[in-house]
Amino acid sequence: MSASPPSLAEMVRAAREAGDMNRFIEAIPYARFLGISASAEGGVLTARLASSDKIIGNPALPAIHGGVVGAFLETTAILQLLWTLDSVRIPKTITITIDYLRSAGAHETFARAEVTKLGSRVANVRAYAWQADIAKPVSSANANFLITPANEEPNG
Amino acid sequence: MPASKRPPIAEELIRQYVGIIPHVAELGMETMHAARGMAIMKLPYQGRLVGNPENGVIHGGAVTTLIDTVCGLAVITAPDEPSRVATLDLRIDYLRPATPLRDLYARAEVYKLTRHVAFLRAEAYEDDPRDLVAAATGTFMFVRRNAARKGLAKP
Secondary structure, eight states, X not given: OOOOOOOXXXXXXXXHHHTOXXXXXXXXXXXXXXXXXXXXXXXXXXXXXXXXXXXXXXXXXXXXXXXXXXXXXXXXXXXXXXXXXXXXXXXXXXXXXXXXXXXXXXXXXXXXXXXXXXOSSEEEEEEEEESSOTTSOSEEEEEEEEOOOGGGSXXX | OOGGGSOHHHHHHHHHHHHHOHHHHXXXXXXXXXXXXXXXXXXXXXXXXXXXTTTTEEOHHHHHHHHHHHHHHHHHTSSSSOOEEEEEEEEEEEOXXXXXXXXXXXXXXXXXXXXXXXXXXXXXESSOTTSEEEEEEEEEEEEGGGHHHHSTTOO
């Protein structure tokens, strides 16, 4: 009997039970490609974007590509929602607004997110990213996600 | 100044744009069209951009990256004197999931240009430019003070 690969929903459940979102991140090709990982020290989810040449947007500064910073913030917001919600469905981004506050240098970058409003269908999330100094964010984002209430999921 | 009288530096910038941005070169993006304050670029479909392995749909962040990049090209070709630019903000509306296995295109246009700021609209789509995957607005700053020193405006 060959076991089918675990579904994303099963991976979300496993990540929650283990308290380790990396179990879910590792299933997402784009997150692996960018070099995203997560830790949950003290119950606070912190995402990390590894420094690499392939994510550079401006080689003269050098600085990380703005699109990658936006992608990192969006991913952090989704991870925070999966960490917070009961649902195992992946939230769908409706809109995201990214503010670029400082140039993101070629260093490792961190991000955290906060669910500011959780409705029955829509969640609003704020995320921010920093490098050496958490008090000097390089970028912040505000995003709205379409979510599925846990009681409406096909498998509970 | 009519497009035909533009300084050759702008043509050179358009030609070099993809190659001088490591992340853009890594993703194999291509410039399909560029004119003053307007650009169209392509992001080839690739498995490593997938956000949901169950359906093969690419991650929203990859769409963001394409839109930020095409906006950047539209911005640097907009003013008479090319200068360094920085994204100030970007708002993206995801209208529908991108279709798996299809290449993605994005078109950006500067609809208002001031001395310090460029205001843009951008759209992402696959085969049909009216069937949008995402719609975006963005603002970019010109960093003229450093233009001569930082490289992009080199003759």
